[in-house]
Amino acid sequence: MAWFTKVRKPIEPPGKQSRVPEGLWVKCPSCGQVIYNKDLAASLSVCTKCSHHFRLNAAERLRSLFDGDWVEHDRGLASTDPLGFTDTKPYRKRLDASMAATGLKDAVITATGRIDGVEAVAAAMEYGFIGGSMGVVVGEKITRAIERAVAGRLPTIIVSCSGGARMMEGALSLMQMAKISAALARLDRARLPYISVLTDPTTGGVTASFAMLGDVNIAEPKALIGFAGPRVIEQTIRQTLPEGFQRSEFLLEHGMLDMVVDRRELKDVITRVLRFGAPTPRAHAAPSALTAT
Numbered sequence: 001m002a003w004f005t006k007v008r009k010p011i012e013p014p015g016k017q018s019r020v021p022e023g024l025w026v027k028c029p030s031c032g033q034v035i036y037n038k039d040l041a042a043s044l045s046v047c048t049k050c051s052h053h054f055r056l057n058a059a060e061r062l063r064s065l066f067d068g069d070w071v072e073h074d075r076g077l078a079s080t081d082p083l084g085f086t087d088t089k090p091y092r093k094r095l096d097a098s099m100a101a102t103g104l105k106d107a108v109i110t111a112t113g114r115i116d117g118v119e120a121v122a123a124a125m126e127y128g129f130i131g132g133s134m135g136v137v138v139g140e141k142i143t144r145a146i147e148r149a150v151a152g153r154l155p156t157i158i159v160s161c162s163g164g165a166r167m168m169e170g171a172l173s174l175m176q177m178a179k180i181s182a183a184l185a186r187l188d189r190a191r192l193p194y195i196s197v198l199t200d201p202t203t204g205g206v207t208a209s210f211a212m213l214g215d216v217n218i219a220e221p222k223a224l225i226g227f228a229g230p231r232v233i234e235q236t237i238r239q240t241l242p243e244g245f246q247r248s249e250f251l252l253e254h255g256m257l258d259m260v261v262d263r264r265e266l267k268d269v270i271t272r273v274l275r276f277g278a279p280t281p282r283a284h285a286a287p288s289a290l291t292a293t
């Protein structure tokens, strides 16, 4: 029989005894403020203290833009892994893991709905799906969305959040840049507006194609927007890059963007742009003004 039966328990660290359940609070990575989850959702995932913009997923993004429900398009399209590609792990496995994590078949949701009463086609990219990369499915879904807009004479809004073209689909992913750009050219010829919204991050082949082709290019504050990463650029041009390079505000200052808009005002701004570009003549315009040459 043992003399001592009482086993010593290590002293619990104070953090473990917190009465607040995990996941109810979020710490802002910019200012350190601890924010209640529901408050964060109410402010569209923008820090109430320092206006840091947390990343939204594709469904949250559409919810923030549309008035209510929307009709989703081409939900079933999925990549066939055309190259049978394997890097550190098979592309097929990456696809399956992303599908399980996001509940989507690929990195974009396209839909038709109403924005402050104005019917519009919108696409929102999902960063959680292989970095929001653009493969064949993303390219096809966005192209079809634009074609729907042309057929229905509707404006198009694309919210980018992407690391660029999906290299696991090789040249096929690069072809999407040309395909989407060509569809946007048809939208332009049909004299329909296209609003591009660039969020953190918008890089690579997405910046180099549709994200920068908007009739109006709007970015969220402090979003990383660029083509190549800063390290590659520094090595190529052999110069140190200026402060804030590749952020929304810097790009606005240098004429690459039209506006930098806080997410909480984004819907209002988009609505204003849509109404400004609406094909219907304004009711108060005098008939003579419309017929004057």
Ligand SMILES: [Zn+2]
Residues within 6 Å of the ligand: 028, 029, 030, 031, 032, 033, 047, 048, 049, 050, 051, 052
């Ligand atoms: Zn903050």
